[in-house]
Amino acid sequence: MDRLIFVGLSRLAPSTLNALTIVKPETVVRWHRAGFRSYWRWKSRPRSGRPTVAVEIRRLIREMSIANPLWGAPRIHGELLKLGIEIGQTSVAKCMVRRRHPPSQGWRTFIRNHADGIAAIDMFVVPTISFRLLYGLLIMGHRRRHILWFGVTAHPTAEWIANQVTQACGWEQAPRYLIRDRDGAYGEVFIRRLRSIGIRDRPTSPRSPWQNGYAERLIGSIRRECVDHVIVFSERHLRHLLLSYMKYYNEMRTHLSMEKDAPVPRAVERAGYINCRPVLGGLHHQYVRI
Known part of the structure; x- marks a missing residue:
């Protein structure tokens, strides 16, 4: 042939x-x-059988597998069923992202899982009308970057700082770690108080303010948004300003890192008239619906 x-x-x-x-x-x-x-x-081509998966669903499966590296095909398949998407589990497995190594969480997830037990402490200087220097002490939590405590004094000592930490955190709600710089004001009394409360002291490296970046960023916000626009008269005046700013910062001020939400989450208001309320004597304003 x-x-x-x-x-x-x-x-x-x-x-x-x-x-x-x-x-x-x-x-x-x-x-x-x-x-x-x-x-x-x-x-032998298939003339009928399982329908093809839409492009939008394949993209959604890939996004789910990337955002949740610990999820397998059954877990993603269950989520899709709860979203009303009818698809087979084998089809989900084919659309998932292939990885060369075992799944691992990202650094952002790792840090967020431990942020609830981390707090930061730092001090800043504010001049008064009589050219005296007052020292402000702030303690903030890393979880929602909310301000836990403000203290004001003209003579910061290790015993005074230790008392401020005790009043801010207490003996039952103390964080697991406390980040601070190597200022000489944090003396032996302060370190012993942290150990007695159960807080692990974590001083930063010398000349490395970026290692306490959240507190340094907060001090910059306090200066730009409050104390740089006010002449401080006394300790009482500065304490009143800082407490007012703490209320504004925690409950009203939106933050880019928290998806435009406040450290204390604010509910979205959609009904009513918009009312403007001055904060800090008119430096800032709060907008609410009534």
């Missing part, structure tokens, strides 16, 4: 003999086998 085919080709198209002169017989056999496979693949 092969000979008859080649004889027929040579009769119909004699120029094909020129092409055969540069092709080995093994090549012709390989072409025949490839054509055989292609023919039966076309013959």
Whole structure:
């Protein structure tokens, strides 16, 4: 049969003999086998069966697998069923992102899981109208970056700072770790008080303020949004300003890092008239619906 085919080709198209002169017989056999496979693949193509997965669903499955590296196909399949998306579990497994290594959480997730037990402490200087220097002490939590405590004094000592930490955190709600710089005011009394409460002291490296970035950023906000626009008269005046700012910062001020929400979450108000209330004597305003 092969000979008859080649004889027929040579009769119909004699120029094909020129092409055969540069092709080995093994090549012709390989072409025949490839054509055989292609023919039966076309013959056996599925004419019905499982429908194809839409592009939007495939994209959603990939986003789920990337955002949740610890989830497998059954977990993602269950979430899709709860969203009203009817799809097979095997189809979900085919659309998931392939990983070379075992799944691992990201650094952002790791830090957020431990932020609830971390607090930061730092001090800043504010001049008064009589050119005296007052020291402000702030303690903030890393979980929602909320301010836990403000203290004001003209002579910061280790015993005074230890008392401020005790009043801010108490003996039952103390954080697990406290980040601070290496200021000489944090003396032995302060360190012993932390150990007695059960707080682990974590001083930053020398000349490394970025290691306590949340507190440093908060001090910058206090200066830009409050004390740089006010002349402080006394300790009582500064304490009143800082407490007013703490209420504004925790309950009203929106933060980019928290998706435009306040440390104390604010509910979205959609009904009523918008009312403007001055805060800090008019430096800032609160907008609410009434």
